[in-house]
Amino acid sequence: MFENLQDKLQRAFKNLRGQGTITEENIGEALREIRLALLESDVNLTVVKSLIDHVREKSLGSQVATALSPTEQVIKIVHDELVEILGKDTARFKFASQPPTVILMAGLQGSGKTTSSGKLAAWLKKGGHRPLLVSVDVYRPAAREQLAIVAKSVGAQIYTGKIAEGESGTPVVERLAKEAFREAKNFGNDVLIVDTAGRLGIDEALMAEMSSLKALLNPSEILFVADAMTGQDAVNSADAFHKQLGITGVILTKMDGDARGGAALSIRNVTGAPVKFLGTGEKPEAFEAFHPDRIVSRIMGMGDIATLLERAEEKLDKGKAEDFAKKALSGDGFTLEDFRDQLRQIKKLGSMQSILKMLPSVGPFQGLSQAAEHVDEGQLTRVEAMINSMTAKERANHELISGSRRRRIANGSGTTVQDVNALLKQYAQMRKMFKGLGQGGGKMQRRLMSQMGQMGGGMNRFGR
Numbered sequence: 001m002f003e004n005l006q007d008k009l010q011r012a013f014k015n016l017r018g019q020g021t022i023t024e025e026n027i028g029e030a031l032r033e034i035r036l037a038l039l040e041s042d043v044n045l046t047v048v049k050s051l052i053d054h055v056r057e058k059s060l061g062s063q064v065a066t067a068l069s070p071t072e073q074v075i076k077i078v079h080d081e082l083v084e085i086l087g088k089d090t091a092r093f094k095f096a097s098q099p100p101t102v103i104l105m106a107g108l109q110g111s112g113k114t115t116s117s118g119k120l121a122a123w124l125k126k127g128g129h130r131p132l133l134v135s136v137d138v139y140r141p142a143a144r145e146q147l148a149i150v151a152k153s154v155g156a157q158i159y160t161g162k163i164a165e166g167e168s169g170t171p172v173v174e175r176l177a178k179e180a181f182r183e184a185k186n187f188g189n190d191v192l193i194v195d196t197a198g199r200l201g202i203d204e205a206l207m208a209e210m211s212s213l214k215a216l217l218n219p220s221e222i223l224f225v226a227d228a229m230t231g232q233d234a235v236n237s238a239d240a241f242h243k244q245l246g247i248t249g250v251i252l253t254k255m256d257g258d259a260r261g262g263a264a265l266s267i268r269n270v271t272g273a274p275v276k277f278l279g280t281g282e283k284p285e286a287f288e289a290f291h292p293d294r295i296v297s298r299i300m301g302m303g304d305i306a307t308l309l310e311r312a313e314e315k316l317d318k319g320k321a322e323d324f325a326k327k328a329l330s331g332d333g334f335t336l337e338d339f340r341d342q343l344r345q346i347k348k349l350g351s352m353q354s355i356l357k358m359l360p361s362v363g364p365f366q367g368l369s370q371a372a373e374h375v376d377e378g379q380l381t382r383v384e385a386m387i388n389s390m391t392a393k394e395r396a397n398h399e400l401i402s403g404s405r406r407r408r409i410a411n412g413s414g415t416t417v418q419d420v421n422a423l424l425k426q427y428a429q430m431r432k433m434f435k436g437l438g439q440g441g442g443k444m445q446r447r448l449m450s451q452m453g454q455m456g457g458g459m460n461r462f463g464r
Contacts, residue, residue: 006299008037009078013071022073027059030074042231042262047269051081079300085265086292091249091274094220099190100132100181102217106210106241107225109198111234112253114143116225116279117195118150119287120251123277124191125156132189133158134180136173136213137197147195154284159183170209173197174216181217194219202237207244214245221248223276226263228252234263235270242271249276252290256280264295320345333431337395340387343380385413386423398424 012033031052038048058077095101103120107113114135121131133151137143144160151158159180163172177194184192196213199206214222224247226234234252241247250267255278268274275290324342327334387395389412394400401409406420413420 005037005041008040009034009300012037013075022059024060027056027074031056034078038262038265041265044232044235044262044266044270047085047266050269051078051085054081075300079296082265082296082299083292085269086295087268087274088292090289090291091276093276094248095191096220100184100192101190101221102181102219103191103193103221103223104210104213104217104219105193105195105223105225106245106247107198108202108227108237109140109200111198111225111227112279113198113225114147114150114195115282116251116253116277116287117147117193118154118156119279119284120223120277121151121156121191121193122154122284123287123289125154129191130189131156131191131193132180132184132187133193133195134161134176135195136176136180137195138163138168138172138176139197143195143197157187157189170212173209174212177213177217192217202240210241210245222246223249223251224273225251225253226267227254228263229254231262232266235266238267238273239271242273247271247273249274251275251277251279253279256286264290329434333435335396336387336390336398336427337392339427339430340384340395343384347380382413382415382419383423386410386415386420389413398427 012030034055035048035052038051039045055074055077058081059074105113105117105120117133121133124131133147133156135144135147148158148160159176161176161179163176173196180194181192183189194213194217196210197206213219222245224238224241226238228234230237238247238250250271250273252264252267252275255264264275264278278288278290280286280288320341324334324338327338386409389409390401390405394405394409401420401424406417406424410417410420
């Protein structure tokens with residue numbers, strides 16, 4: 001997500017490095033690069049023109065902080081302008097004063113509306129809500145069954161209702177919606193998510209039905225689900241829906257694919273409706289609230305530590321982490337079983353690629369984002385398989401693992417003896433470092449950081 005734009009912007013900023021002051025000439029060259037980067041990322045032309053004009057004006061104006069270098073000045077101005085375009089604050093989710101809160105999901109066919117309905121239900125459940133899902137798509141074969149499968153996968157309640165053979169059209173849609181609203185009220189569901197029908201394109205019948213549902217349910221939120229892969233088509237569709245229905249927000253799906261990011265940067269400026277959520281994968285948890293400042297930080301190569309920390313807070317077991325830290329820093333150190341438990345904790349945070357991409361791509365972290373493209377995601381699985389192939393005694397005391405045992409562990413885990421040797425060597429180094437850290441203070445901490453950097457490269461050596 002946004003990697004191409006990030007790389008191109010970094011190249012544009014690089015041209016300013018070494019310049020003593022900002023002039024018409026050097027800022028003009030940098031702005032040409034920034035304009036090209038934005039256009040190639042499929043950002044709306046009007047948005048690009050406005051941003052470039054503002055950056056030029058502020059770069060050459062008196063608002064620039066004199067303590068900053070030319071590169072830092074432009075980076076700060078571009079950062080602030082991008083935040084302005086996306087909306088300074090995270091868009092709040094609206095809830096009705098009297099439950100149930102109705103959320104109407106709108107969008108074209110194939111945009112990921114049904115999957116997003118389930119993900120939104122899972123997100124609301126984490127916040128303590130009791131959502132009820134209903135599909136009023138009576139046109140597409142198996143549409144209602146698809147939502148039922150999605151609801152089951154996230155553990156959310158669903159209202160199916162009954163449709164007689166041959167029943168179709170807006171009257172049936174309205175009946176299902178009424179019944180689902182009554183069901184939510186009767187059974188204490190404080191949110192009703194209505195998955196509506198889509199079309200391959202915008203037509204009058206679709207808009208008329210959506211308008212009818214809006215009048216009937218008085219939704220607190222009308223969320224337009226857009227496929228980010230379609231770029232400016234997604235922006236244009238959102239604009240058409242907004243003019244007809246007054247959408248309150250946008251969910252951009254497939255942001256983990258080859259989406260160039262232009263839709264995210266254009267949609268609020270064109271429609272006036274903020275992006276509220278991003279779909280970043282197939283799994284229910286691959287769904288995140290849209291924080292403009294964090295997204296801009298990712299685009300600018302500053303990482304997204306806040307989201308990474310939130311994910312750690314949600315996924316990781318604090319008790320296990322504290323126990324591991326105590327054992328690791330003690331005289332005895334940690335066992336291979338403890339090491340395996342920590343690997344399992346790390347895997348809960350998501351792929352190594354997604355973790356590394358949330359770190360800054362500047363300063364001491366420079367190169368990690370690019371390295372993420374070459375990370376072997378199967379590495380942690382192979383390490384865990386090797387540890388699983390050991391006996392309990394071997395995991396408790398690695399010195400028991402002789403040559404014959406190493407062959408047995410390699411055969412049992414589908415790896416090689418060299419892989420097992422590399423794992424045990426890395427583990428021994430880590431034990432030694434942590435024990436030294438427990439005894440040594442600041443000097444050992446610096447050594448630890450240095451050696452862990454070396455080990456990071458070493459870990460890939462026993463991955464195949």
